[in-house]
Amino acid sequence: MTIVGIDLGTTTSLVAAVRDGGPQVLAALPSAVAWLGDGTARTGDEALLGEAVLGVKRHLADPAEPGLPGPVEAAAEILRALRERAQAALGEPVGQAVLAVPAHFHPGQRQALREAARQAGLEVVRMPSDPVAAALAYAHEAPLQGTFAVFDLGGGTFDLSLLRVDGDMIDVLATLGDDRLGGDDLDRALVAALAHDAGAVVDLAPALVRARAAREALSLRLDADVDLPLAGGGRLRRRVTRGQLDHIVAPALQRCLAMCRRALAHARLRPAEIEAVVMSGGATRSPTVQRFVGALFEQRPRAAIDPTRVVALGAAAHGAMLAQGGPLLVNDALSRAIGLEVGEGVVVPLLPRGSTLPASAHVAVPAGVALHLVHGEDEFPRRFATFEASGEVRVLLDADGVARVTVGGEAVALRWPHAAEAGRDTVLMAPIPRDDA
Amino acid sequence: MRRVLLRLTGVLDYFARLGLEARFHLDLDDLAARHRALLRRVHPDRYALAPPAERGRALDEAVALNDALRTLSDPLLRLESLLALRSAPAPAPAVEALAGDAAFRMELVELEQAFDELDQVDGREERDRIAREVALRYEHGLAALGARVDAGAAGLDEAVEAARLRRLRELLLRWNRSAA
Numbered sequence: 001m002t003i004v005g006i007d008l009g010t011t012t013s014l015v016a017a018v019r020d021g022g023p024q025v026l027a028a029l030p031s032a033v034a035w036l037g038d039g040t041a042r043t044g045d046e047a048l049l050g051e052a053v054l055g056v057k058r059h060l061a062d063p064a065e066p067g068l069p070g071p072v073e074a075a076a077e078i079l080r081a082l083r084e085r086a087q088a089a090l091g092e093p094v095g096q097a098v099l100a101v102p103a104h105f106h107p108g109q110r111q112a113l114r115e116a117a118r119q120a121g122l123e124v125v126r127m128p129s130d131p132v133a134a135a136l137a138y139a140h141e142a143p144l145q146g147t148f149a150v151f152d153l154g155g156g157t158f159d160l161s162l163l164r165v166d167g168d169m170i171d172v173l174a175t176l177g178d179d180r181l182g183g184d185d186l187d188r189a190l191v192a193a194l195a196h197d198a199g200a201v202v203d204l205a206p207a208l209v210r211a212r213a214a215r216e217a218l219s220l221r222l223d224a225d226v227d228l229p230l231a232g233g234g235r236l237r238r239r240v241t242r243g244q245l246d247h248i249v250a251p252a253l254q255r256c257l258a259m260c261r262r263a264l265a266h267a268r269l270r271p272a273e274i275e276a277v278v279m280s281g282g283a284t285r286s287p288t289v290q291r292f293v294g295a296l297f298e299q300r301p302r303a304a305i306d307p308t309r310v311v312a313l314g315a316a317a318h319g320a321m322l323a324q325g326g327p328l329l330v331n332d333a334l335s336r337a338i339g340l341e342v343g344e345g346v347v348v349p350l351l352p353r354g355s356t357l358p359a360s361a362h363v364a365v366p367a368g369v370a371l372h373l374v375h376g377e378d379e380f381p382r383r384f385a386t387f388e389a390s391g392e393v394r395v396l397l398d399a400d401g402v403a404r405v406t407v408g409g410e411a412v413a414l415r416w417p418h419a420a421e422a423g424r425d426t427v428l429m430a431p432i433p434r435d436d437a
Numbered sequence: 438m439r440r441v442l443l444r445l446t447g448v449l450d451y452f453a454r455l456g457l458e459a460r461f462h463l464d465l466d467d468l469a470a471r472h473r474a475l476l477r478r479v480h481p482d483r484y485a486l487a488p489p490a491e492r493g494r495a496l497d498e499a500v501a502l503n504d505a506l507r508t509l510s511d512p513l514l515r516l517e518s519l520l521a522l523r524s525a526p527a528p529a530p531a532v533e534a535l536a537g538d539a540a541f542r543m544e545l546v547e548l549e550q551a552f553d554e555l556d557q558v559d560g561r562e563e564r565d566r567i568a569r570e571v572a573l574r575y576e577h578g579l580a581a582l583g584a585r586v587d588a589g590a591a592g593l594d595e596a597v598e599a600a601r602l603r604r605l606r607e608l609l610l611r612w613n614r615s616a617a
Contacts, residue, residue, distance in 0.1 A: 125486060322485045325483055329477070329483065330482055356503045356506070356507065357503070358481060358496055359500060360504055396500060399482075399496070
C-alpha cells in the first residue's frame, strides 16, 4: 500500500506519492473548510464559495470549545479530502501518511495534527519537519552529502534550518524561525511604499492581493504595473521595476538574513561551508529573494523543485524511504527547549533546544502539585499539556517530537488544550479569526 | 519566573550503553561514531511500519542512545553521571555542603553584582572580561575534577566541587542570555 506525503499548508494543502520512481503531487486544495447546517463539511474550493474557516493550521493547538468543531476537526476535514483525492488518483485505498510539520511547531501542535489525521482515517507513520522533507525531495533525485541550509519563506512564517547528511543519516543541526515574518510582509512593504510615495490611503485587503500579483509578475519580468484600489474610491497606478522592489522589500528580507546568520553562528558554520541552499515556500520563487539569499550564502540557491510543492514531494519521498528501509534515516531535533512546570511558575528544564529526537528526561515529582509540560526558552515558557502524577516521572519526546509521559513504565494521560472534554455531537460553525486570510 | 534546580533523577549507565569505559576523558569522535553505529540498528525510521510492540522496543533503545550521547557529550553532565555511577554522596548532601560554603556563595553574589552594575553598552568590555574569567575557571575546574575522578576519587569533596561547577555554569548561562 502506498504511503502518501502530505503538506497541510496555511493557505494550500497538497498530497503526493511516489509513482514511476519519482514523487508526484496527486492533488492540491485551498486549506478552507465550511461547516454546513447539517453538520457536514465542505472543503477546498467548494468551501470558499461560502463562509469558510481559514488559517486552521495557525490555531491547531488553541483551546477547543466544548461541543463545537474546532481547528483539529477542520484540519481533519482537509486531510480527509486529501485522502479521498489521493485514493481516486492512485486507484487504491490510502491509510498511511507521512505528514510534514513546520519546524517551529511545539509538541502540542504536533499532537493536534496527529489527532486530526486519526480523525481523517490516516495513520501517521512519520512527521518530518518541513525543511527535512524539502531536503528529502532533493535527496530523492540525487544523493546528498554535507551540510545544507533550507530557507523556507511561506506566506506567514519563516524558518531557516541547517541539516547535515552524513552517510545514511540526516541530522538537523539548527532551526530558527519567526512565525510573524513571511511573504505577506513583502506585500505589505510594497503597498506601504507605494501609498506613502503617493500620499494616498489604500483599501488594504484588495491592495495586498494586487501587490502579491505584482511581486509574482516581477519574478518573470523586470517591471510590472501595480493597480491599487484606494480607500475613498479611485485607484493608484504605478509601474514598479525589479530594482525598486528589491529596495522596498530589503528590510523584511534583512530580518530573514539576520536569522540565517544567527543559525550559522549557533552551528558554528561559515556560509562557505554550506553545500547547498534549498528554497521552500512560495515567496522563495522570487528572484529578489533568491538574490538576497544567494549573496549571504555565496552561492546560487536551489529552486529546481517547485518551492510550493517541495515539502509535499519530500514527504512522499520519505514515505517511500520508510517502506524500503532507507537510504536515509532522519534524526530530527527539538526546535524549542522542553520543561516541566511543577506547581505555579517553577520550571524544571528537561531537554534543551537542539536535542536529537527521540529523547527523554526523568524528574522526581512531589505529590499533589499541578504539572504542565512547557516549551520555549528562558523566562517565558508556555504550557502545552497538563497531567497528574507523582514519583519518578519520565517525559519522552518521540522521533516526531510528540510528547508522552510515563511513571514506572505506565502511561500517564495528558490533557491537551485542543481536546475539549465535552462531546462534540452538536455541530455548529466555529469561526476562526481570519488574520491570515 | 522562579526557577529551581530539581535534580534530574535516575542513575543510568550511559557509558555501558555505548560500550565505553566509564571515564571523564573520552574521545568525542569515538563517542559519536559508537552512537551512530548503534542507533542505525534501532532507528525509528526502520521501525516506522513495524508492529507496535517491536516499534516501542526500538524507540526505547533509540531514546536511551540519544540520551546517552547528549549526556556524555556535555563535560559537566558526564562528570555528574560518573559521580552518580561511583555512588558519590547523593546530590542532596553535596548541595547542603555547598550551602555551608559561605566563601563560595559570597563570591558568586559579588560576581553577579559586579556584572549587573556594569552598563550593557559602556561596560560591555568589562562584562565580557568577567564572563571570560568565570568561563575559564569553569573549564579549568572541569578538567581538574575530571582528572581527579579518573584517578579514582569520588567522595563528598568531588560531589561538592561538581555542585560548585554547576552554579558557575548557571551563572554563565544567565549572562549569555542577557547578552543575546
